[in-house]
Amino acid sequence: MRLGRTVLPGAGEHIPNSCLDLAVQSSGLDRAPETRLAAKSQVQSSHKSFHARRLAIRAGSIRSNPGRAFRPESGFSASDLAFFIRETATAEKPLWLSGILKESYRRHGPEAPLVDVESLGLSRILHTLGTAVTKVVREGGGLTRTGLADSGKKLGRKDRAWLDSLGLSLGETTPAAWGSRAGQAAFEHLGKAIIRSGYERIEPPKNALREDEIVWGRAPARFDLGGGWTDTPPYSLERGGCVINAAVNLNGQAPIQAYARVIPEPEIRINSIDHSVRITIRELGDLLDYRQPASRFGLAKAALALCGFSPVEAVWAKGMTLAGMLGRFGGGIELTTLAAIPSGSGLGTSSIMGAVLISVISRVTGRVLSPRDLFHAVLRLEQELTTGGGWQDQVGGVVEGVKVIRTGPGMVPDPIIHFVPADVLNPGTNGGQTLLYYTGLRRLAKNILADVVGNYLDRDRRSLETLRQIHEFPPLIAEAMSQKSVERFGRFIDAAWRLKKALDPESTTPVIERILERVGKHIFGATLLGAGGGGFLLLVCRSEDDTQAVRHLLTEDPPNKRARFFEFEVNSEGLVVTVC
Secondary structure, three states: OOOOOOOOOOOOOOOOOHHHHHHHHHHOOOOOOHHHHHHHHHHHHHHHHHHHHHHHHHHHHHHHHHHOOOOOOOOOOHEEEEEEHHHHHHHHHHHHHHHHHHHHHHHHHHOOOOOOOOHHHHHHHHHHHHHHHHHHOOOOOOHHHHHHHHHHHHHHHHHHHHHHHHHOOOOOOHHHHHHHHHHHHHHHHHHHHHHOOOOEEEEOOOOOOOOOOOOEEEEOOEEEEEOOOOOOOOOHHHOEEEEEEEEEEEOOOOOEEEEEEOOOOOOOOEOOOOOOOOEEOOHHHHHOOOOOOOOHHHHHHHHHOOOOOOOOOEEOOOOOHHHHHHHHHHOOEEEEOOOOOOOOOOHHHHHHHHHHHHHHHHHOOOOOOOOOHHHHHHOOOOHHHHOOOOOOHHHHHHHOOEEEEEEEEOOOOOOEEEEEEEOOOOOOOOOOOOOEEEEEOOOOOHHHHHHHHHHHHOOOOHHHHHHHHHHHHHHHHHHHHHHOOOOHHHHHHHHHHHHHHHHHHHOOHHHHHHHHHHHHHEEEEEEOOOOOOOOOEEEEEEOOOHHHHHHHHHHHOOOOOEEEEEEEEEEOOOOOOEEE
C-alpha cells in the first residue's frame, strides 16, 4: 500500500487520536487495552522526539546562517525567533543573540553601504530581535540580564563598539529594556537611511525675488481611497506600493497654503494663520531644533533646512551663523502658513504642507525641483521630523484629480500615475451621494504607523497577508470608478476600510463605529480617511434621499461639538505656486 506524505505537527501541537490509532494499528500492538495505551505513549514519544530533532536542525541552520533568515523575501518572523530562543537551553540562549548580531555587523556595520535597499535589513533585524526578546521575557522564557551579558562576551571588540553606538550595549540593562531600545534603534536606522538616500549637498541659496514680490503656494487635501500603507517605508521601498487617492478642495478652496517673502532684517519669521501664533528666529540653533518634541513650527524649520539653510545641507554653510547665512542669501525670510483643515484630519495635511513649503522656498531661492525630487524631499522631511509616513500624501496633494499611483522597489520612489474618472466621487457629478463628515476626533498617525511598520519589520504573517490584499485593491476601486458605479465604488472603499482595520484594530474607535452603525442602512459603504483613529469619514450614500437622511441624523445629534459636514469637490489643478 502506498502511503501519503506525513505532515508533522508544529511545536506544542496535539497529535490527533486518529493518527495515533493508525500508528498503533500498523505496529500490530493493539491487541489489549494496556498494550494499546503503552503503544500510544511510545508513538507519541517517538513523534515528539522526531519533532524535537527537526526543530534542533532548523535552529542550528538559522544560527549558522542568520543572513538567509533575514533576507527581504524571507518570512522568518519575530514570533519564530522568540519560539527558538524560548525552546533553547539556558546556556545556549546567548548564541542566538550573538550569532545574529555578528551577522548584522558584517552586513550592516560602519563599512557597509547605508543607502541601498539591502541596508534596510538592519531595521528588520533590530526590530525582530527587540520584539523576540520582549516576547521571551514576557512569557517567562528564561532570558536574563546575565544571558545578555554572555551574548556580549561572544562578540568581538568592533561588534561591541558598534552596538554601543546604537545604544544597544549588552548586559548593561534588563532584557525588556534592551528589547524596547532595539525597536527604537530600528526606526532610527530606517529614518537615517531614507534621509541619506539620493542625498546631495545643494548650492548656496540666493534670493531670486524682487523686493516687493511674494510667493504664494496652495494645494488641495488628499482622500486616500485604497492601498494605504503600501506607500510607507520600508514596505514600499522593498516591495513597491500601489494606492488610489484624490486631490480635493474643501469648502470651495485649496485648503493648504503658504506665503513667503524676503525681508531686510537678518532673521526668519514664521507665522501660522490657523493657529494665530508666530516666532522670530535669530540663532541657528533655534532653526535646527525641529527634531525636539517641544520645537515650534518644526515642519517649516525642517523645510528651510532641507532647502539649504543648514550647515549640513548647504555646501558653503559650515561654521556660519544664521545671520551670516542670511547675509549671503540676501535678506531674511518671512513664511506664513494656512491649513484650513482641523488638526489631525487624516487628509494628508502635514505632508502636503511640507510639499507646499519646499516648493515656495525653492521658488524664493530660484531652485527648480522635478516632481520626483519634490516627492522624495517630503519623504525625507517626514523622517527628519521623526513622524515617518509614506509618499502618497504629497503625491495626492501635488497632483490633481483621482489617480492610481504605483512605485517599484528602490530607495527613491519614482511614481507612475494613471488618472481615473472622478464622477462617482465628486458630489457635483454623482447627485450628492458622497458626504465628508468630520468626526471631531483628532488622530496622530505616528503611533499607529509605528505599530503597522513594526509588524511588517517583524514579518507578522497576518499583517503581511493583509498588506498583500491592500496592495491589490486600488485597481478594483479604479475599475468601479471607470464604470461610474456608485454602488460598487462604495462597497469597495468599505472593503478597503475593513482591511485597514484588520491591519490595525486601533485605527477605529467606538465613537466611529457608532456613527457607522447609525447611518449603515443609508450607505453603500464608508472609509475613515488617513491612518485612522479619528479625522474624516467619507460616506457613499444609496440615494439622494439617503443623503438627506444621513445629513439630518448627524447634524441633529452629532457625537461631539466639533463634528460637522464639510463640502468638497475634486481638485483639477494640484499644487500651484505663483509670484505676486
